[in-house]
Amino acid sequence: MRILALVKRVPAPGARINITEDEQHVDDKNLGHAISPHEECGVEAAVQLIEQYGGDATVMSMGADVSEEQLRAAVSVGISKMVLVPTNGSPKDPQATASALVAAIRELEEQDGVFDLIIFGNESADQGGFQVGIRVAHELGRAMVNGIKGLEIPDGQDGSGDGHIVARREVDAGFEVYELPLPACVGVKEGINLPRYPTMKGRLASKKAELVSLAVEADADAHANGRQAQTRLKSPPETATETVILGDGVDAAPAVVDLLEELGVL
Amino acid sequence: MSAVLVVIEHDRGHVPEATLEALTSARSIAGGLGLPVHAAAMGEGAEMVASQVGEYGAEVIHHLTSPNLGDYNPEAWGQALVGCVSSESPAVVMASGTDRGNELMAQLAARAGLPFVANCVDVAPDVSSMTRSQWGGALHEEATLDAEIKLISMAPHTVEASPGPAAGRVDEIAVDVDDSLVRSVIRDRVVLSEGITLSTAPVVVSGGRAVGSEEAFAPLEALAEELGGKVGCSRAVTNNGWRPHADQVGQTGTRIAPTIYIATGISGATQHWVGAMGSKNILAINTDPEANMVTKAGWAVIADLHEMVPAITEEVKRRKG
Ligand SMILES: Cc1cc2nc3c(=O)[nH]c(=O)nc-3n(C[C@H](O)[C@H](O)[C@H](O)COP(=O)(O)OP(=O)(O)OC[C@H]3O[C@@H](n4cnc5c(N)ncnc54)[C@H](O)[C@@H]3O)c2cc1C
Ligand SMILES: Nc1ncnc2c1ncn2[C@@H]1O[C@H](COP(=O)(O)O)[C@@H](O)[C@H]1O
Numbered sequence: 001m002r003i004l005a006l007v008k009r010v011p012a013p014g015a016r017i018n019i020t021e022d023e024q025h026v027d028d029k030n031l032g033h034a035i036s037p038h039e040e041c042g043v044e045a046a047v048q049l050i051e052q053y054g055g056d057a058t059v060m061s062m063g064a065d066v067s068e069e070q071l072r073a074a075v076s077v078g079i080s081k082m083v084l085v086p087t088n089g090s091p092k093d094p095q096a097t098a099s100a101l102v103a104a105i106r107e108l109e110e111q112d113g114v115f116d117l118i119i120f121g122n123e124s125a126d127q128g129g130f131q132v133g134i135r136v137a138h139e140l141g142r143a144m145v146n147g148i149k150g151l152e153i154p155d156g157q158d159g160s161g162d163g164h165i166v167a168r169r170e171v172d173a174g175f176e177v178y179e180l181p182l183p184a185c186v187g188v189k190e191g192i193n194l195p196r197y198p199t200m201k202g203r204l205a206s207k208k209a210e211l212v213s214l215a216v217e218a219d220a221d222a223h224a225n226g227r228q229a230q231t232r233l234k235s236p237p238e239t240a241t242e243t244v245i246l247g248d249g250v251d252a253a254p255a256v257v258d259l260l261e262e263l264g265v266l
Numbered sequence: 267m268s269a270v271l272v273v274i275e276h277d278r279g280h281v282p283e284a285t286l287e288a289l290t291s292a293r294s295i296a297g298g299l300g301l302p303v304h305a306a307a308m309g310e311g312a313e314m315v316a317s318q319v320g321e322y323g324a325e326v327i328h329h330l331t332s333p334n335l336g337d338y339n340p341e342a343w344g345q346a347l348v349g350c351v352s353s354e355s356p357a358v359v360m361a362s363g364t365d366r367g368n369e370l371m372a373q374l375a376a377r378a379g380l381p382f383v384a385n386c387v388d389v390a391p392d393v394s395s396m397t398r399s400q401w402g403g404a405l406h407e408e409a410t411l412d413a414e415i416k417l418i419s420m421a422p423h424t425v426e427a428s429p430g431p432a433a434g435r436v437d438e439i440a441v442d443v444d445d446s447l448v449r450s451v452i453r454d455r456v457v458l459s460e461g462i463t464l465s466t467a468p469v470v471v472s473g474g475r476a477v478g479s480e481e482a483f484a485p486l487e488a489l490a491e492e493l494g495g496k497v498g499c500s501r502a503v504t505n506n507g508w509r510p511h512a513d514q515v516g517q518t519g520t521r522i523a524p525t526i527y528i529a530t531g532i533s534g535a536t537q538h539w540v541g542a543m544g545s546k547n548i549l550a551i552n553t554d555p556e557a558n559m560v561t562k563a564g565w566a567v568i569a570d571l572h573e574m575v576p577a578i579t580e581e582v583k584r585r586k587g
Contacts, residue, residue: 014535015558017405026405037501037518095381123368123384125517125537127407128400130363130384130419131372134340138376143449145340146372147365168456169365171277172463176338177454190518191511194504226413228381231395236387236406243566245555252567253577256549257585259565263547265469265493265525266582 001055001159003046004108004115006101006133007039007074009067010126016235023232026126035070037190038121044195045151045188046119047078053159056080058108058115060214062100063087068211076198076206083108083212093228094127098135099219105140107214116160120187122147137185145169145178146187154179269304269326270296271356273347273374274319275366277338279311281318284362286427289322291389291420292360293430298391301357303432304328306350308343308441309335320434322427327436328354334443338366339451342443344373349441351378351415358393363419375417383411385421393418402517403543404536423544462496464513469495470524470545472515474538475502476531476553476571483509485575486530492582498522500532516541530571534559551575 011028018027035043046057059074061067062085071082085104092100109115118140120133130146137144150168157163163182168175170189180186198206246255260266272292275285289303296303305319308330316327330346347370351359359374361367363385375382387406388397393416400407403421411418464470471490473483483497490497498515499508515522517537527545532538534550534557542548550563551574560566567574 013401013404013537015533017401017536019405093381098376122365125402126400128385128402129382130368131375131382134369134372135376138373143341145450146369171365172465173460174458175456176452177456178450179453181449191504191514194507194511223381225379226381226411228383228409228411231408231410233400234406234408236399236403241562241564243550243561243563246549246565246567247569248567249569250573250577252569253574253581256567256578257581259547259549260493260526260582261585263525265495266585 003057005046005119007035009070036125042119043074072206076202094129099222102139103216118185122187122189133187143180144185148186270358272305273361274307279314284364288362293323323430332443341450342447346441347374358416382417402540467496468525469493470498471528472498474500474532480508489579
């Protein structure tokens with residue numbers, strides 16, 4: 001099975017998301033960075049499928065050079081190849097991102113063959129456009145379902161060639177089950193699995209792995225029918241709350257239960 | 267005729283609240299543009315949605331038909347929308363920013379080569395600029411949208427659904443849906459009947475990293491049970507494998523709206539807060555009076571959760587007698 005997982009480097013903000021002075025970016029000067037959580041689970045899903053059915057998995061990110069950190073993190077948990085599609089760092093709109101990723105995927109597939117499965121996140125954690133994966137899949141002519149929380153290869157198949165993949169999507173009262181012909185694309189959600197931590201051996205391997213940099217030409221037609229553009233970022237209006245401190249320590253228990261009674265939940 | 271077209275994301279004829287919200291938003295956008303609201307529905311059960319959709323303001327309901335439209339299928343439904351958009355030339359196409367709403371809008375956008383702005387919280391009268399949510403609502407982006415046909419989704423709960431009856435005339439449109447797209451249809455459903463869930467529970471008792479282990483959630487379970495509620499948690503907890511991901515509250519977990527959210531040993535990172543902020547009341551239990559969860563909550567107790575949670579349970583039991 002050949003699998004591609006698409007990931008994005010995002011800052012990991014805490015109590016507040018600060019914005020840079022030009023109002024264009026999250027101020028990440030003092031922040032750690034991570035793979036977007038849904039996509040981190042996409043990486044784990046790729047590794048699990050390869051462990052079970054053989055083959056190889058590639059991770060790809062489009063972003064600034066520092067995204068190498070997240071690509072190496074993916075390699076440290078079992079992905080074999082990593083590809084960076086470099087950008088100059090300015091925020092890209094979903095149409096531009098998708099067309100660049102399509103160009104990069106076509107190039108990788110020309111070199112080494114078609115990816116049986118391309119795994120996206122349901123949405124990126126920062127921009128959350130809910131569309132890059134769907135645009136890429138359509139451009140490649142492949143089946144795509146978003147919001148996936150379970151992936152299985154049907155019995156007797158090995159996840160390659162003209163087989164299928166069963167994809168489960170969580171809804172209020174249970175699951176919807178899709179069966180997509182391969183090659184296919186899916187957008188996965190956190191919870192599909194519990195990503196593993198890297199082993200010492202994995203860490204060492206990730207340090208030695210080769211980073212493939214794949215620059216692609218911008219597609220002049222990406223915005224033929226229009227575009228969206230970010231003007232500025234801002235903090236959402238906050239409703240100021242006065243916190244009522246019900247007490248310190250266990251002596252506050254009666255006050256808490258008074259509150260529960262008042263709210264009618266007791 | 268130009269209109270504001272609302273995508274009806276029904277499930278076998280059942281129209282979710284989110285779609286009624288989208289229709290409600292569409293009425294005010296259409297009012298600003300001086301256009302009528304139309305709706306597009308397709309697939310299994312589409313013939314059942316008309317009266318409800320008319321009740322919420324659709325002048326016309328385009329019922330899209332094709333032998334290849336059945337149960338929900340994002341690719342086939344997305345292509346059907348392309349057919350509707352090319353025959354009706356709406357000024358705006360919109361949906362609610364739910365899983366299905368965003369997925370259908372993205373499918374339409376990809377197939378029509380149009381931009382699509384997801385999860386708007388505020389839209390300019392001419393729909394050429396908007397504010398949309400990023401980071402699950404923890405950050406807002408002001409954006410411009412330049413396109414002949416404007417595709418947007420509204421973040422869920424931006425407005426409260428309210429009726430505004432209109433003619434609700436049904437108009438059938440036969441659309442082309444390629445045979446090849448039947449591949450993405452729902453084949454089967456697994457129903458898990460669980461009773462109350464995290465998103466519907468009136469009380470959620472949640473634990474964070476400070477709980478410390480899987481076993482240490484037992485006192486939280488006990489309190490939740492006394493109150494007829496559910497146990498939730500932070501991502502630090504699911505990452506450690508102490509609770510299943512289904513219990514996670516937040517940006518990449520569940521958004522909850524209980525009568526009271528009791529958050530114990532949770533710092534209140536923005537990505538957790540966006541899942542909790544819909545709660546009607548929040549009680550934070552934390553040893554740190556400066557923790558974000560404490561300063562943002564309406565109520566707080568400064569205490570060690572390991573002592574506090576059992577003490578509350580005891581008091582509840584005592585009063586119940
Ligand atoms: C893109 C992205 C998406 C994310 N999505 C989510 C999400 O959906 N949900 C989510 O929860 N997180 C999410 N996170 C993670 C989030 O940023 C935080 O890391 C996480 O919420 C922290 O969990 P916590 O509050 O349990 O732990 P901590 O931040 O470590 O907080 C522990 C708290 O416990 C208090 N404490 C310590 N001892 C005690 C005691 N004995 N009694 C009482 N209090 C005590 C401390 O004062 C502190 O406030 C996401 C992160 C990213 C980058
Ligand atoms: N810059 C990028 N590099 C790699 N993958 C991306 C990038 N942007 C988006 N994606 C993928 O597309 C998914 C959906 O992104 P979005 O449309 O921004 O919500 C993400 O979860 C990623 O898997």
